[in-house]
Amino acid sequence: MLSLKSGLSAFLTLFLLGQAVTAHAELPDFTTLVEAAAPAVVNISTTQKVPDQVAGNSQSGIPDLEGLPPGFREFFERNMPQQPRSPQGRQQQRGAQSLGSGFIISPDGYVLTNNHVVTGADEIIVRLSDRSELKAKLIGADPRTDVALLKVEGKNLPVVKIGKSEDLKVGAWVLAIGSPFGFDHSATAGIVSAKGRSLPNESYVPFIQTDVAINPGNSGGPLFNLNGEVIGINSQIFTRSGGFMGLSFAIPMDVAMDVANQLRTEGKVSRGWLGVVIQEVNKDLAESFGLDKPAGALVAQVMEGGPAAKGGLQVGDVILNLNDQPIIMSADLPHLVGRMKAGSKAQLEVIREGSRKKLELTIGNLPAEGDEVAANGGGDSAVERNSNRMGVKVAELSADERKALDLKGGVVIKEVQDGPAALIGLRPGDVITHLNNQAIDSAKTFTQVAQALPKNRSVSMRVLREGRASFITFKLSE
Known part of the structure; x- marks a missing residue:
């Protein structure tokens, strides 16, 4: 009996050791x-000259994180070193220093980093691993992808060796090297936790999400796969x-290299536009x-004279795929379109009024920021009518209002009463252009x-508020 117990104990010990060795080997x-x-x-590191009174408002060594979207922090620190005031009494200029990382992609000295690391810099210094320092020239930057x-x-x-980010899989090990808080060549590791992630105000980058420890100073640094290739x-x-x-985001290398090549050859970045x-x-x-x-991208607004309008795309269409690539989330569409060249053909499959339809259109060139089409509405209108079932008082748009909003029809809400409209958040001034997949012309x-x-079924409504169109849904119980 004692021998049997000893044998079982020895077997269990060997089994556990084997498991530990296997886990360690993996x-x-x-x-x-x-x-x-x-x-x-x-x-x-960068230096930016700022007026004395501005510099005096910052404390040396404290990261400047003001003005960023809630929850997101750009990875750079601004130090405001104290300097004596000019004896001539002039407004003294101080150097605002920021810190980040980057990596060399060619033997003759091309370096990739983030746009936000070098934006506004008067001087850019690149420090190599042997601690030698070189002045850098900004060839170009693309704020939309945050690449410089x-x-x-x-x-x-x-x-570095350049890899293909599209081959990356969720769960794969990755490693970051950078200068968090100024500690050069710090390495941190983790796994890819998601791909194709969309972030607020970042329509053209399908971010790689990881749990690699990233901190201020890591900005612009490389993310490696196990083959030693940069994939982000x-x-x-x-x-x-x-x-x-525990949530870090990297720009895919496929996107970054496309941007870098355009900056190197053209000095600017062009991307597709619908x-x-x-x-x-x-x-x-x-x-x-x-x-x-739930799938696809719902078209809430079509810009007048744009590629989509010329190609026959309509408000209310649900885009299911582009050039045979499925659109699962709406964010997939700008990612795909943005990488297409202006003038190239796009095959779209859409759902329109319950039926599948194929369209072909020509991709346009994305306008510069600030040049996008905008529309504003408002004002008095024609005869008002009531719809007690919805609980709103509406009025027809005047010809001038329709022209200003680029509409052929629609009604403006003049008053919201108790009822479904109030429950779904409609308010005076909203313009309704479609209800239950039908265009509203009066x-x-x-x-x-x-x-x-219908009762107890989801109904869609297209609403224009301050020039921005969106579809909302609701159900009527009575």
């Missing part, structure tokens, strides 16, 4: 990767404290448009469609 060893890749990773291309004078510089540029974190909280405003298709919208499941049409709405 963990990656990053030492070789770091030794090979680190020499091509650089520290980037620098050039330093050098020969036979160490370079560390760009943003999600945080409530200002520090790392000329539409889209929104996500949720469960209720999918039901109202007759879809089997107050009479609105009343007729409203009175015929």
